[in-house]
Amino acid sequence: MIRRAQGFYEHFVRKDGTKTRSTHYCAGCGHGIIHKLIAEAMAELGIQDESVFISPVGCAVFCYYYFDCGNVGSAHGRVSAVATGLARSLPGKVIIGYQGDGGLGAIGFNNAFQAANRGEHFAMFFVNNALYAMTGGQMAPTTLPGQRTTTTPWGRDVVTTGNPLKVCEVFDQLESPVYIERVSVADTKRIMQARKAIRKALEIQRDGKGYALVEILSPCPTNMHMDPVKAAQFTIDDMEPIFPLGCLRDRSGEPTATPMAIPRSxxxxxxxxxxxxxxxxxxxxxxxxxxxxxxxxxxxxxxxxxxxxxxxxxxxxxxxxxxxxxxxxxxxxxxxxxxxxxxxxxxxxxxxxxxxxxxxxxxxxxxxxxxxxxxxxxxxxxxxxxxxxxxxxxxxxxxxxxxxxxxxxxxxxxxxxxxxxxxxxxxxxxxxxxxxxxxxxxxxxxxxxxxxxxxxxxxxxxxxxxxxx
Ligand SMILES: Cc1ncc(C[n+]2csc(CCOP(=O)(O)OP(=O)(O)O)c2C)c(N)n1
CATH class of the missing domain: 3.40.920.10 (Pyruvate-ferredoxin oxidoreductase, PFOR, domain III)
Structure with missing residues (x-):
C-alpha cells in the first residue's frame, strides 16, 4: 500500500503556518527515503511516543517538521553530544540521531567517535552523500578521490586532502558499539536492506542495548550535478567500491550489551x-x-x-x-x-x-x-x-x-x-x-x-x- 508513513505528521506545518504534505528535499535526494524508513520503523515498533529525534544542521535540518515524536535541534556536528545528554537524562526513551557526512565526519567527528566509544544509548543514522549538500556542494571527508566539488573543482586530491573517511570501519575499532552497518538507498533492493538496518538500530534502542550506527549511502542529484537516475547510479558504481555495503558488527543478540551510563555529577x-x-x-x-x-x-x-x-x-x-x-x-x-x-x-x-x-x-x-x-x-x-x-x-x-x-x-x-x-x-x-x-x-x-x-x-x-x- 502506498501511503504516508505513520511516524510522520499528517501535515508538515512550516514556521509561517503553511501546511504541506511534501518535504523540502530535491527530487532524487536520499534524505526523504531515509526519513520514510525511520518514520515507518518508529511507528511499526510502537516507539513513536517514546522517541526523541535530534535534527542536525545540514539538508536534514528540518526533520522536526516531519517526525511525529519528540524533537530537538542541535548545532552543526553536535548531534552525538545532544544525544548523549538526552540518553542519559531520559533513560528508557529511544534517542535517534541523524547527521550528514559533514556534520558527523568533519566538524562533529570527535564527539561522534567518543559517544560511540562510550557506548551511549542512541541510534545514529549517518547519511553519506559524499559532500556538504546544504551549503552548496563542498568537499566532505567522504568525498571520493577525484570527485569534483565546489572546493575541489579539479577533483579531490588525496595527497593534499586525504582519503575518504570510512566512518563505519573506524568506529568498528571500538569496543562499545552494539551494531554497525552500511546500507544504501540507491535502488529498491538496497532500500529494503536499509529498511531492515534502520529497524534493527531502533530495536536496539527499544531494548536498551546500546549504541547503533547505520551509515546510509545517499544520492544528492543537485550537488552531484546529475539527474536522479545518474546520481543513484553514481552511489552504486562509484561510492560502493570505497564504502562497501554490509554489516560490520551485530552484537544485538548478545546478553551483555553495553550498560547504560548512570549520570553522576x-x-x-x-x-x-x-x-x-x-x-x-x-x-x-x-x-x-x-x-x-x-x-x-x-x-x-x-x-x-x-x-x-x-x-x-x-x-x-x-x-x-x-x-x-x-x-x-x-x-x-x-x-x-x-x-x-x-x-x-x-x-x-x-x-x-x-x-x-x-x-x-x-x-x-x-x-x-x-x-x-x-x-x-x-x-x-x-x-x-x-x-x-x-x-x-x-x-x-x-x-x-x-x-x-x-x-x-x-x-x-x-x-x-x-x-x-x-x-x-x-x-x-x-x-x-x-x-x-x-x-x-x-x-x-x-x-x-x-x-x-x-x-x-x-x-x-x-x-x-x-x-x-
Ligand atoms: C558551526 C557551523 N559550522 C558550519 C556551518 C555551515 N554548515 C551548515 S550545513 C554544513 C554542512 C552540511 O553537510 P552535511 O553535514 O554532510 O549534511 P548534508 O547537507 O549533506 O545533508 C555546513 C558546513 C554551520 N551551520 N555551523
Whole structure:
C-alpha cells in the first residue's frame, strides 16, 4: 500500500503556518527515503511516543517538521553530544540521531567517535552523500578521490586532502558499539536492506542495548550535478567500491550489551570520595537555586563554590558544581556554577544566577547583566560599579578582601569572608554548622589555617549583620 508513513505528521506545518504534505528535499535526494524508513520503523515498533529525534544542521535540518515524536535541534556536528545528554537524562526513551557526512565526519567527528566509544544509548543514522549538500556542494571527508566539488573543482586530491573517511570501519575499532552497518538507498533492493538496518538500530534502542550506527549511502542529484537516475547510479558504481555495503558488527543478540551510563555529577564523585555526602532527598517544593562565583584564579572562587556545594550535599540536597577556567593559569579568570535543589539537576550550567559573587571587574561586567530578576550580586567593594544591574537585582558591595586582610589573614582568604557574609545574609539556605564543617574540611590538608579562617568567617558575619541585614 502506498501511503504516508505513520511516524510522520499528517501535515508538515512550516514556521509561517503553511501546511504541506511534501518535504523540502530535491527530487532524487536520499534524505526523504531515509526519513520514510525511520518514520515507518518508529511507528511499526510502537516507539513513536517514546522517541526523541535530534535534527542536525545540514539538508536534514528540518526533520522536526516531519517526525511525529519528540524533537530537538542541535548545532552543526553536535548531534552525538545532544544525544548523549538526552540518553542519559531520559533513560528508557529511544534517542535517534541523524547527521550528514559533514556534520558527523568533519566538524562533529570527535564527539561522534567518543559517544560511540562510550557506548551511549542512541541510534545514529549517518547519511553519506559524499559532500556538504546544504551549503552548496563542498568537499566532505567522504568525498571520493577525484570527485569534483565546489572546493575541489579539479577533483579531490588525496595527497593534499586525504582519503575518504570510512566512518563505519573506524568506529568498528571500538569496543562499545552494539551494531554497525552500511546500507544504501540507491535502488529498491538496497532500500529494503536499509529498511531492515534502520529497524534493527531502533530495536536496539527499544531494548536498551546500546549504541547503533547505520551509515546510509545517499544520492544528492543537485550537488552531484546529475539527474536522479545518474546520481543513484553514481552511489552504486562509484561510492560502493570505497564504502562497501554490509554489516560490520551485530552484537544485538548478545546478553551483555553495553550498560547504560548512570549520570553522576562531578560533585557527587568528589563528595563521595571524602564521605561527607548524604543521599539527596527529593523535595519538589524546594526551588532550585543557581549560584555563580567568578573572579581571578587564586582568589579561592572555585573552592568557595565547592565548599557550598559540599555543604548542600551534606545537607541532603541535590547539587552540581561546575567549574570553568579561562585559558590562563593562576591569575586568569575562573568561575564556577553551583545549583542546589530538591530534585535531579538537568544541566549544571547556570545562565541566570540567583546569586552572583563577583571578585573582579571583569566578572562583574560579564555576569551582572545575566542575574535573575530579584537576584543578588555580592561583589568585592574594590570593584567599581560600571554596569547597570537588571531591574530588581540587588547590588551589594562587601569588603571581602579588606576583612580577610584586617583579620590578619591574606587577601586570598576573601572567599572565607564571602562565605560568612552569604551565611549571615541567608543567600545560602543551609545549616550554618554544616557550612562551617565544610569550611574546616576544606583545610584538611592544612589544619593550622582553620582558626584564622574561623575568625574571618565570624568577622564577616558580624559585618554583614551590622551593615547588610
Ligand atoms: C558551526 C557551523 N559550522 C558550519 C556551518 C555551515 N554548515 C551548515 S550545513 C554544513 C554542512 C552540511 O553537510 P552535511 O553535514 O554532510 O549534511 P548534508 O547537507 O549533506 O545533508 C555546513 C558546513 C554551520 N551551520 N555551523
Amino acid at each position: 562531578t560533585i557527587t564523585e568528589v563528595i563521595g570520595a571524602d564521605g561527607n555526602s548524604r543521599d539527596p532527598v527529593i523535595d519538589p517544593d524546594l526551588t532550585e537555586q543557581g549560584l555563580k562565583f567568578s573572579g581571578f584564579g587564586g582568589q579561592g572562587i572555585l573552592s568557595l563554590g565547592l565548599i557550598i556545594a559540599k555543604a548542600a550535599s551534606a545537607s541532603g540536597r541535590f547539587v552540581s558544581w561546575f567549574p570553568s577556567y579561562g585559558p590562563e593559569q593562576r591569575g586568569g579568570s575562573a568561575s564556577c556554577s553551583v545549583i542546589i535543589g530538591g530534585r535531579d539537576i538537568g544541566s549544571p550550567i547556570v545562565d541566570s544566577p540567583d546569586v552572583l559573587v563577583a571578585m573582579n571587574q571583569q566578572a562583574f561586567e560579564r555576569f551582572v547583566p545575566t542575574v535573575a530578576i530579584d537576584g543578588t550580586v555580592l561583589y568585592d567593594e574594590s570593584i567599581p560599579v560600571t554596569v547597570t544591574a537588571p531591574e530588581g537585582v540587588s547590588l551589594i558591595a562587601f569588603p571581602a578582601t579588606r576583612l580577610a586582610i584586617e583579620q590578619g589573614g591574606v587577601s586570598k582568604a576573601a572567599n572565607t569572608a564571602l562565605l560568612g557574609a552569604m551565611t549571615e545574609m541567608g543567600l545560602i539556605d543551609l545549616p550554618e554548622d554544616v557550612v562551617v564543617e565544610m569550611l574546616k574540611d576544606s583545610f584538611a590538608a592544612k589544619p593550622e589555617l582553620i582558626p584564622k579562617n574561623m575568625e574571618i568567617f565570624q568577622a564577616a558575619k558580624d559585618w554583614a549583620r551590622e551593615h547588610l541585614c
